[in-house]
Amino acid sequence: MEFQGRAFWGQCAAVNRLTVLAAVLLMCGFGIFGRLVSLQVMQHSKYAAIARSQQEHTVDMPAPRGSIFDRNGQPLALSVPVDSVSVNPLQIADLRVATEMLGNILHLDQQVLYSRLQWAKDNHRGFLWIKRRLDAFETDRLKAVHLDYVQFHPDSLRRYPGNMTASHIVGAVYKGEEGAAGVERSFDKALKGHVGSERLVMDVKRRGIDSHIDSAPQSGTELTLTIDARLQYVAETALEAGVKAKNARSGTAIVMDPYTGEILALANYPTYDPNKPPLTGEDPLARFDLGVSVPFEPGSIFKVVTLSAALETTNLRPDSPIATGGGTLSLPGRVIHESHHGFGTITMAEVLAYSSNIGAILIGQRVGRENMYEYARRLGFGQKTGVPLPAESSGVLRPLTRWGTTSLASISMGQEVSTTSVQLARLCAVMANGGMLVKPKLILKRGNKLEPTEPPVRVLKPETVMTMRMMMEGVVLNPRGTAHSTARLDGYTSAGKTGTAQIFDSTTHHYTHYYNASFMGFTPVTNPRLVVLVTINRTGGEGGMGASAAGPVFNKIATEALRMLDVPKDIPENIASAPKTDKPVPAEADLAIADLGGTSVMEEDSSMKQLLAEQVKPEADPDEIPAAPPGPVVPDFRGKSMRDVVEQASADGIHVTIEGSGVARAQLPLPGSPLRRGERIRIVFAR
Amino acid sequence: MAAARAEQDPFRLRELPHDGIYFYSKRIDNSRLQRQADPAAAGQCWSAVSAAAVLLMIGASIISPNVASILAGYKLEALKQERQSLIDRKRELDVREASLLSPERLNSLAKDRQLASPASSQIYHLDNPSADGHFAKADAPVLTHQR
Numbered sequence: 001m002e003f004q005g006r007a008f009w010g011q012c013a014a015v016n017r018l019t020v021l022a023a024v025l026l027m028c029g030f031g032i033f034g035r036l037v038s039l040q041v042m043q044h045s046k047y048a049a050i051a052r053s054q055q056e057h058t059v060d061m062p063a064p065r066g067s068i069f070d071r072n073g074q075p076l077a078l079s080v081p082v083d084s085v086s087v088n089p090l091q092i093a094d095l096r097v098a099t100e101m102l103g104n105i106l107h108l109d110q111q112v113l114y115s116r117l118q119w120a121k122d123n124h125r126g127f128l129w130i131k132r133r134l135d136a137f138e139t140d141r142l143k144a145v146h147l148d149y150v151q152f153h154p155d156s157l158r159r160y161p162g163n164m165t166a167s168h169i170v171g172a173v174y175k176g177e178e179g180a181a182g183v184e185r186s187f188d189k190a191l192k193g194h195v196g197s198e199r200l201v202m203d204v205k206r207r208g209i210d211s212h213i214d215s216a217p218q219s220g221t222e223l224t225l226t227i228d229a230r231l232q233y234v235a236e237t238a239l240e241a242g243v244k245a246k247n248a249r250s251g252t253a254i255v256m257d258p259y260t261g262e263i264l265a266l267a268n269y270p271t272y273d274p275n276k277p278p279l280t281g282e283d284p285l286a287r288f289d290l291g292v293s294v295p296f297e298p299g300s301i302f303k304v305v306t307l308s309a310a311l312e313t314t315n316l317r318p319d320s321p322i323a324t325g326g327g328t329l330s331l332p333g334r335v336i337h338e339s340h341h342g343f344g345t346i347t348m349a350e351v352l353a354y355s356s357n358i359g360a361i362l363i364g365q366r367v368g369r370e371n372m373y374e375y376a377r378r379l380g381f382g383q384k385t386g387v388p389l390p391a392e393s394s395g396v397l398r399p400l401t402r403w404g405t406t407s408l409a410s411i412s413m414g415q416e417v418s419t420t421s422v423q424l425a426r427l428c429a430v431m432a433n434g435g436m437l438v439k440p441k442l443i444l445k446r447g448n449k450l451e452p453t454e455p456p457v458r459v460l461k462p463e464t465v466m467t468m469r470m471m472m473e474g475v476v477l478n479p480r481g482t483a484h485s486t487a488r489l490d491g492y493t494s495a496g497k498t499g500t501a502q503i504f505d506s507t508t509h510h511y512t513h514y515y516n517a518s519f520m521g522f523t524p525v526t527n528p529r530l531v532v533l534v535t536i537n538r539t540g541g542e543g544g545m546g547a548s549a550a551g552p553v554f555n556k557i558a559t560e561a562l563r564m565l566d567v568p569k570d571i572p573e574n575i576a577s578a579p580k581t582d583k584p585v586p587a588e589a590d591l592a593i594a595d596l597g598g599t600s601v602m603e604e605d606s607s608m609k610q611l612l613a614e615q616v617k618p619e620a621d622p623d624e625i626p627a628a629p630p631g632p633v634v635p636d637f638r639g640k641s642m643r644d645v646v647e648q649a650s651a652d653g654i655h656v657t658i659e660g661s662g663v664a665r666a667q668l669p670l671p672g673s674p675l676r677r678g679e680r681i682r683i684v685f686a687r
Numbered sequence: 688m689a690a691a692r693a694e695q696d697p698f699r700l701r702e703l704p705h706d707g708i709y710f711y712s713k714r715i716d717n718s719r720l721q722r723q724a725d726p727a728a729a730g731q732c733w734s735a736v737s738a739a740a741v742l743l744m745i746g747a748s749i750i751s752p753n754v755a756s757i758l759a760g761y762k763l764e765a766l767k768q769e770r771q772s773l774i775d776r777k778r779e780l781d782v783r784e785a786s787l788l789s790p791e792r793l794n795s796l797a798k799d800r801q802l803a804s805p806a807s808s809q810i811y812h813l814d815n816p817s818a819d820g821h822f823a824k825a826d827a828p829v830l831t832h833q834r
Contacts, residue, residue: 014706079778161782200764208761208768209757209760209761563805569807
């Protein structure tokens, strides 16, 4: 009995223990379940975010800047991926060692680098850029050393494989990939890509498992230019040779399709390499797009406008006699002298062929002020051509209300009006294509989409243009034509007009004996394929006239262009290969008389004053230096320290305005310019 | 203690503490027993194996797409990186190719090999056969000695 009782109570105790155990387990289960509910339901978003931050990383998806190609698909500008490098200074144990290592690999000044690292560490900065856009060699070397505190960041570098070829058209970038000049700037928005964003899921070893694109990257639009890189190179080399041969300062050459306005080549000299950033002390002219941004007085080339207007508004015809007299012309209050000698009575065609200034003035007087202004405007002068390049100048064509008594005479022969080379090329295209004014075109395709060509506008009657073509052909074919000796092409007919305009000196307010020598022409005459315009700036002497300075460059460019474009010859070889004379005939007849009174139209453009001063600035040859103006002149402060400048200025009693610090790099007015009473000299210092 | 227990009852086992429950062991000789065939048990066994296999397959079919997805993810991301690096490499090579084909370099190479542009009189157009029947492509460079 006792045994049975103990057994019963023993069974009860065992059941209780199991019950308690079960209850505890159940409570644990409830606890776990509750915790799960808390973690996975109530605090779901919080822990999901923490998990995401550990597993997911948002990375930028590169969108390269659009490439630029020439019309044959040759790349002119490309973006290549590179790395930029930063460090976490707080993780660097030994700054000296890190400085030496980074300095050697990345070719950095170790002293500067050490001070930067020290400063960042002292200020508890966890991020410091060390070098942007490493080259491949530097990247490989730095990655090979596996430094914990070094971080690489994907970046992009703009490369111009043609170096200087078409640099003024393609332009350059700055601050990474912001368009700074040329097409890079004009089409910056289209060329720029939009960087995308991607969430990358990674495992514990930082290997990608999955990715989700938040915003897709959009690469920049690829642009295909109308430029032919081969022809561009020919134009650049021929222009450079022409400028150097004449000891000139600068030059421009343009090759254009007369029917569509497509610019096949646009060369400027001096030029620059867009792969290299601007350097202190480099020639500022090198980065000027002279052909588009810098207007000049065209000189005799403008007689084409005068004669075109005459053909349309008067009864003058190519064989109409023009009595140019013995080389002098009396105007109200003034007598004009032909620059070379009198031509007597000559035909209108001969006025153009010999480039008679008096003849042009007489014809201009027949045309009248209103018609002359109307036709100059109609042919695009005084207004921008719309070429898609930055800082295009419209040139200067004064409104009729501001014309003086001799303005008509001056404009008739290309003075008192300023034009850009692109405007002149367009004028030549009008003559070549039958009287249609085209808009210069530089973009052939955007992406794969052809850029539409704006329909040209008729500005001259076809019969007028046919007559003008014939007269312009006389400039080249007529043995007494100004361009007969230099602009004739072997196997091809050509027509054109020379121009030689004196350069105005804005400091002395007089024309100098330096010239802007130009030639515009087209070939072949019957079915023109090309318009070529050449301008050589700041030539001197008889060899600096339009025919002798610009004519040979035209010849070289046109010959090569016709060969490249496979244009069939239109005249027998033996006719064109007749012996040529090197002596320009007649050389000075081409020169537009400058001092007709009044000031130059170039003075009205304030931005051109400095450039004019640069153009008339004497160079090494002392024989070519014009007589120095009387009175005090501006001293040369360039290269001096600020202390030296201030001392010299105070000793000479000159007022100076100082900008920047370091060494005097530039000054305005330029050294040697006449110093006016009370005038301040602005001096820019830089290190 | 053990001796006392053995004396008490040799088959009695050690009591569980505080329960008052005693277990006894008894040696049974079952060497002469023979297993009786049970076809139903074999069927049940195979049923259990089949059920386990089915469950395993269901589990595998549920899990395997996820595993495959993860493995494919790894491979996909690796391929994406490779693709991007190849694109980058191609761009570098494009620049290199463009540099090699630049007119400036071709011109210097041509000069080194004494090649020059043909004179106008040396060019014959295909549309206009020359008198002796020879043709030359207009833009093909010709070997001439530079003067």
